[in-house]
Amino acid sequence: MSNTATLTHATAQRADFPGLLTPDGEPWHYLDTAATAQKPQAVIDAMSRALGRDYATVHRGVYGRSAQMTLGYEAARRRVADFMGARSDNEVVFVRGATEAINLVADSWGMTHIGEGDRIVLSTLEHHSNIVPWQMVAERTGAHIDVCPLTEDHRIDLGALEALLTPRTRLVSLAHVSNVLGSVLDGRRAADLAHSVGAKILLDGCQAAPRMALDMAALDCDFYAWSGHKLYGPTGIGVLWAREDILDAMPPWQGGGAMIDKVTFEKTTYAPPPQRFEAGTPMITEAIALHAAIDYVAARGPDRLFAHEAALANQLREELRNVNSVTLFGPEESAGIVSFAMEGVHPHDLGTILDEENVAIRAGHHCAQPLMEHLGVPATARASFGLYSDESDIAALMRGIERTQRIFG
Numbered sequence: 001m002s003n004t005a006t007l008t009h010a011t012a013q014r015a016d017f018p019g020l021l022t023p024d025g026e027p028w029h030y031l032d033t034a035a036t037a038q039k040p041q042a043v044i045d046a047m048s049r050a051l052g053r054d055y056a057t058v059h060r061g062v063y064g065r066s067a068q069m070t071l072g073y074e075a076a077r078r079r080v081a082d083f084m085g086a087r088s089d090n091e092v093v094f095v096r097g098a099t100e101a102i103n104l105v106a107d108s109w110g111m112t113h114i115g116e117g118d119r120i121v122l123s124t125l126e127h128h129s130n131i132v133p134w135q136m137v138a139e140r141t142g143a144h145i146d147v148c149p150l151t152e153d154h155r156i157d158l159g160a161l162e163a164l165l166t167p168r169t170r171l172v173s174l175a176h177v178s179n180v181l182g183s184v185l186d187g188r189r190a191a192d193l194a195h196s197v198g199a200k201i202l203l204d205g206c207q208a209a210p211r212m213a214l215d216m217a218a219l220d221c222d223f224y225a226w227s228g229h230k231l232y233g234p235t236g237i238g239v240l241w242a243r244e245d246i247l248d249a250m251p252p253w254q255g256g257g258a259m260i261d262k263v264t265f266e267k268t269t270y271a272p273p274p275q276r277f278e279a280g281t282p283m284i285t286e287a288i289a290l291h292a293a294i295d296y297v298a299a300r301g302p303d304r305l306f307a308h309e310a311a312l313a314n315q316l317r318e319e320l321r322n323v324n325s326v327t328l329f330g331p332e333e334s335a336g337i338v339s340f341a342m343e344g345v346h347p348h349d350l351g352t353i354l355d356e357e358n359v360a361i362r363a364g365h366h367c368a369q370p371l372m373e374h375l376g377v378p379a380t381a382r383a384s385f386g387l388y389s390d391e392s393d394i395a396a397l398m399r400g401i402e403r404t405q406r407i408f409g
């Protein structure tokens, strides 16, 4: 599909998203989809049905509605498995979000496989949720964290990664797509490198899952984490995908109902995965709404979404290059996320002025303080696109930037 055709297509989708209007019914130029995506009506309806006429608990009910709800919950797991190219539903653990997924891997797998003197490789551009859990493991075990540097154009440097790996490297944990710069990692190459020294690899797919076709077999990673709310679904649900043999060997994380096989005061045995990692009443309605979100995204073709958003990012970079006071960060080729700074204007002030124009951008460190330090700035302004974004959003942003220049000029 041509660029113009995809943009027209996106404009047509806007009507599906009630959140893209202001309370006065004006267009709201939402450029913060990397933080969280707006929801299509189909997702809102699915959530509302699940909370209303279909509502009941799962797994333990003997009445019809609970059995139906259980089918709905497990159908959501099946849908996620299909969407990610998983080999089995058992590889899909529902968690609260990517943060919880990474903490689960750190606490369960990390605390059993990482010991004193072992090494964990992260990169300069990681989100705090892919740094802090590993620092906590390192503190508790005496392991060491190696930081893989970036290339000059702000991508994870795979040559440097290769040089960092040692036989003591137990885990490589990297962002598939950077939430600040949109840099896309060659996940398969990173996985091959990690595996060449016997390490496991976790990919933080928070920004990739909503934008790229996922295929766990082709990626050949060991763990993959993402959040439903960034994929047009509700908050409070996310996915940890892990290879079945790895999950099978992992000890439970949280204890409680639903994760057991048999409980006595003498000894408790645990359910197989994924139930072993889903203690307590799960996110029932959220899972069902996530199913609707995946249907919505899949119908539009994840590959087309990437191309559409990358084209918008290119166009925005092109226009920002004509503004003298703007510095751009990140590679030329990126997913639909653009970070920049305006000389003499704090990103928060820019964000406030843009808000008056019904343009929502993100301003701050984006939970990536080590990356900010590397870029030499305390914060950046970030515009991020979604499947509903179009040229009118860029035009509104550029009008706001021109006004900001006049104010600060």
Ligand code: PMP
Pocket: 034, 035, 097, 098, 099, 100, 127, 129, 130, 175, 177, 178, 179, 204, 206, 207, 227, 367
């Ligand atoms: N990793 C990346 C790359 C992200 O963009 C985010 C969210 N900004 C997270 C992890 C954490 O996701 P959540 O807050 O939904 O758990």
